[in-house]
Amino acid sequence: MRILLTAAFIGAMAVPAAADYTIMAPAAPGGGWDQTARTMQAVLRDEGIAESVQVVNVPGAGGTIGLAQFVNQARSNPEQLIVGGYVMVGAIETNNSPVNLEMVTPIARLTGEQLAVVVPAASEIETMDNLVARLRENPGAVAWAGGSAGGADHILAGLIAQAADVDPTLINYIAFSGGGEALAAILGGQVTAGISGYSEFASQVEAGELRVLALSGEEPVEGVDAPTLRDAGLDVALENWRMVLAGPDLTEEQVAAITADMEAMATSDSWQEALAARGWVDRFLTGEELEQQLAEDIAATQAILRDIGLVQ
Amino acid sequence: MDTFVLLAQGLAGAMEPMNLLYALIGVTIGTAVGVLPGIGPALTVALLLPVTYRLDPGGSLIMFAGIYYGGMYGGSTTSILLNTPGESASIITALEGNKMARAGRGGPALATAAIGSFVAGLLATLALAFVAPWVVRFALSLGPADYFALMVLAFVTVSAALGDSALRGLTALFIGLALATVGIDLQTGQARMTFGIPDLLDGIEVTTLAVALFAVGETLKMAASPSAGAEKIEAVKGSVWMSREDWKRSWKPWLRGTLIGFPIGSMPAGGADVASFLSYSAERSFARHPEEFGNGAIEGVAGPEAANNASAAGTLVPLLTLGLPTTATAAIILAAFQQFGLQPGPLLFANNAELVWSLIASLLVANLMLIVLNLPMIGLWVRLLTIPRHWLYAGILSFATLGTIGANPSVFELGLLLAFGLLGYGLRRFDYPIAPVVVGLILGPLAEQQLRRALAIAQGDPVILVSSPVALVLYGIAIVAVLVPLILRLRGRGKVLAQLASDED
Numbered sequence: 001m002r003i004l005l006t007a008a009f010i011g012a013m014a015v016p017a018a019a020d021y022t023i024m025a026p027a028a029p030g031g032g033w034d035q036t037a038r039t040m041q042a043v044l045r046d047e048g049i050a051e052s053v054q055v056v057n058v059p060g061a062g063g064t065i066g067l068a069q070f071v072n073q074a075r076s077n078p079e080q081l082i083v084g085g086y087v088m089v090g091a092i093e094t095n096n097s098p099v100n101l102e103m104v105t106p107i108a109r110l111t112g113e114q115l116a117v118v119v120p121a122a123s124e125i126e127t128m129d130n131l132v133a134r135l136r137e138n139p140g141a142v143a144w145a146g147g148s149a150g151g152a153d154h155i156l157a158g159l160i161a162q163a164a165d166v167d168p169t170l171i172n173y174i175a176f177s178g179g180g181e182a183l184a185a186i187l188g189g190q191v192t193a194g195i196s197g198y199s200e201f202a203s204q205v206e207a208g209e210l211r212v213l214a215l216s217g218e219e220p221v222e223g224v225d226a227p228t229l230r231d232a233g234l235d236v237a238l239e240n241w242r243m244v245l246a247g248p249d250l251t252e253e254q255v256a257a258i259t260a261d262m263e264a265m266a267t268s269d270s271w272q273e274a275l276a277a278r279g280w281v282d283r284f285l286t287g288e289e290l291e292q293q294l295a296e297d298i299a300a301t302q303a304i305l306r307d308i309g310l311v312q
Numbered sequence: 313m314d315t316f317v318l319l320a321q322g323l324a325g326a327m328e329p330m331n332l333l334y335a336l337i338g339v340t341i342g343t344a345v346g347v348l349p350g351i352g353p354a355l356t357v358a359l360l361l362p363v364t365y366r367l368d369p370g371g372s373l374i375m376f377a378g379i380y381y382g383g384m385y386g387g388s389t390t391s392i393l394l395n396t397p398g399e400s401a402s403i404i405t406a407l408e409g410n411k412m413a414r415a416g417r418g419g420p421a422l423a424t425a426a427i428g429s430f431v432a433g434l435l436a437t438l439a440l441a442f443v444a445p446w447v448v449r450f451a452l453s454l455g456p457a458d459y460f461a462l463m464v465l466a467f468v469t470v471s472a473a474l475g476d477s478a479l480r481g482l483t484a485l486f487i488g489l490a491l492a493t494v495g496i497d498l499q500t501g502q503a504r505m506t507f508g509i510p511d512l513l514d515g516i517e518v519t520t521l522a523v524a525l526f527a528v529g530e531t532l533k534m535a536a537s538p539s540a541g542a543e544k545i546e547a548v549k550g551s552v553w554m555s556r557e558d559w560k561r562s563w564k565p566w567l568r569g570t571l572i573g574f575p576i577g578s579m580p581a582g583g584a585d586v587a588s589f590l591s592y593s594a595e596r597s598f599a600r601h602p603e604e605f606g607n608g609a610i611e612g613v614a615g616p617e618a619a620n621n622a623s624a625a626g627t628l629v630p631l632l633t634l635g636l637p638t639t640a641t642a643a644i645i646l647a648a649f650q651q652f653g654l655q656p657g658p659l660l661f662a663n664n665a666e667l668v669w670s671l672i673a674s675l676l677v678a679n680l681m682l683i684v685l686n687l688p689m690i691g692l693w694v695r696l697l698t699i700p701r702h703w704l705y706a707g708i709l710s711f712a713t714l715g716t717i718g719a720n721p722s723v724f725e726l727g728l729l730l731a732f733g734l735l736g737y738g739l740r741r742f743d744y745p746i747a748p749v750v751v752g753l754i755l756g757p758l759a760e761q762q763l764r765r766a767l768a769i770a771q772g773d774p775v776i777l778v779s780s781p782v783a784l785v786l787y788g789i790a791i792v793a794v795l796v797p798l799i800l801r802l803r804g805r806g807k808v809l810a811q812l813a814s815d816e817d
Binding site: 028031034038055057059060061064065069096140141143148149150151172174175176177181183184185187202203204206207274277278 | 354355358361451452453454455456496497498499500501502503510511513514580581630634635636638640643647650651652653655656657659660722761765768769771
């Protein structure tokens with residue numbers, strides 16, 4: 001309805017009514033999933049892969065509200081897609097969601113983004129070792145700022161504590177709602193350290209306001225003067241990935257057709273350009289490898305959420 | 313001074329015909345989505361983002377900023393005329409504005425809102441150009457303890473300013489606070505008060521509650537006692553224009569609203585709604601005729617409307633200087649910057665000076681366009697009220713329903729709208745004030761999260777709450793706000809205060 005009304009106002013600029021794909025972004029406009037969905041929309045249309053694409057936002061509860069709606073709506077419908085990712089895996093666990101990723105059809109993992117551990121430039125903490133030493137001394141005295149509880153940022157803080165032989169239930173994690181609230185608290189020196197996607201910190205790091213202690217991925221990032229957590233001596237690697245899924249009960253041909261469209265999109269130049277502009281890494285993965293990866297991530301996430309004490 | 317030269321260059325850029333066109337498109341779309349409930353500027357910009365992918369970045373950003381300002385303008389129109397606030401920032405406007413509209417003074421109410429928004433937008437945009445770096449440094453120094461003090465101030469002044477009976481006011485406030493506990497707790501990720509209903513996981517939508525209590529509740533009241541509708545709605549009594557008296561009573565609230573709105577908007581955890589609450593409380597305490605509050609005091613429209621527009625400009629301070637989005641719309645404008653390969657933040661002013669200054673200059677232009685577009689429309693808008701009452705209320709009801717489904721397409725949300733509508737009817741029927749319920753729902757979660765963050769950072773030591781000068785000053789103002797009315801009452805002016813009590817819905 002909202003879309004129809006707005007479309008009526010925007011007139012000629014609006015999306016046509018008939019759609020090849022409707023992509024649900026199970027989050028409010030502006031967030032990572034929304035940006036992923038809208039980038040897909042632009043690329044699918046520009047590359048002529050789909051005639052028309054609509055994006056629908058169904059925000060709430062780490063994507064589980066949108067997912068629940070999607071499971072019902074998209075059954076046997078090869079034109080409906082939903083964007084999801086690592087955060088959704090955690091949210092399904094912490095919210096005790098009645099729907100989960102096994103009820104839908106994973107199509108492709110699309111992008112990945114490394115998380116960064118940062119401190120304000122004025123902080124006495126110079127390296128990851130300094131931070132770990134403080135954590136071992138008194139876990140409660142290290143206040144971590146990041147996104148909502150149970151999300152990727154929180155999980156990384158828990159994994160770092162575990163790798164440093166500190167009881168992860170003792171970490172002092174301060175959750176901030178999306179947008180820049182966590183960044184403001186880090187810049188203002190209200191907390192000890194902060195965790196978020198590296199791109200959220202990039203401009204502050206370049207301006208010398210923040211210091212990156214470590215990145216969370218397997219490989220260091222070009223142009224960022226910081227080690228991976230592994231190189232810093234902590235056996236932790238985590239990437240916040242995003243994926244696209246289709247509805248339940250699709251035929252093999254339908255799944256193959258959608259997968260082919262997604263592959264055409266992900267290998268196009270305009271997709272690669274968009275990834276570079278947003279600081280995302282290409283993590284395209286489909287088929288059995290994807291399923292295997294997904295199963296591993298779900299098991300690992302369940303374990304760490306239990307260790308932090310967020311899931312019984 | 314350098315800033316002047318840069319701003320002048322920016323103005324030259326903004327005056328280019330293409331940029332003027334983008335600004336015009338932006339403010340027109342913005343006003344339209346502001347008037348319609350359920351479609352906010354955030355969604356509109358999100359929808360337009362892929363469309364502007366190939367356009368020139370400067371022009372697109374100018375259009376988005378126009379939508380943002382336009383949305384702030386449009387929101388007040390339905391609040392004043394139909395008592396259906398489309399967004400949380402215009403809830404307070406409905407209190408006095410709708411009373412004025414029903415007394416035939418809808419014209420002056422809309423005019424003071426429009427001119428107030430213009431004045432505030434103008435001053436706040438200039439402030440954005442000249443003092444942004446200092447404001448942002450101050451805003452960053454605020455911690456959770458300071459924000460908690462700000463929330464306490466807002467609670468105290470708003471509950472003191474709304475309604476006559478403290479007991480009724482507090483009862484209404486606590487209904488709001490109770491509703492505010494519904495949903496996933498941010499600090500622990502656990503669901504609270506959701507009774508296993510997935511739709512409640514994200515809490516109760518503020519606009520659903522506001523529209524239900526204000527519009528649906530009132531419609532039910534009308535339907536329940538059609539004969540009691542002694543209070544006749546007059547579309548126009550006197551001039552559609554503001555009288556000399558109106559001007560005299562409006563200009564100070566405009567300035568005070570700007571002064572309150574701009575800094576609060578630029579705080580990472582501030583917000584237009586908090587600014588409009590504080591402005592309303594301030595106007596009520598400064599007013600020459602406090603007895604008019606609750607019956608259509610023009611100050612109660614002028615101040616909050618100026619405050620919410622100034623706060624919109626304030627939001628751009630952390631966005632442009634730090635890359636910090638503090639509202640949904642700002643988050644999408646940030647995404648737009650990134651789409652064009654621009655990174656808002658400390659380096660934006662250095663690396664893309666031309667673009668930033670033409671953006672700031674075009675905000676001034678957009679502001680001027682808005683007032684030119686909106687003032688002549690006022691005569692047309694107030695005619696809405698000449699529609700026979702049963703039709704008008706039927707229209708309001710469908711408008712409210714449409715807006716709610718539009719914002720959140722679910723049957724459950726519609727059920728909530730009706731349930732809260734019944735609650736609104738009950739509150740009205742038994743003379744409880746409505747606004748504190750909404751205020752509780754908005755401020756409750758903010759206050760709770762900030763308090764818990766402050767205590768967590770200090771590892772449970774409550775001294776942190778009073779250990780910063782800013783927090784102490786805010787508590788000081790809160791104490792004064794409580795004590796002054798008490799002293800006034802002791803000095804025998806109790807009658808005036810008792811009159812303040814009149815129901816404000």
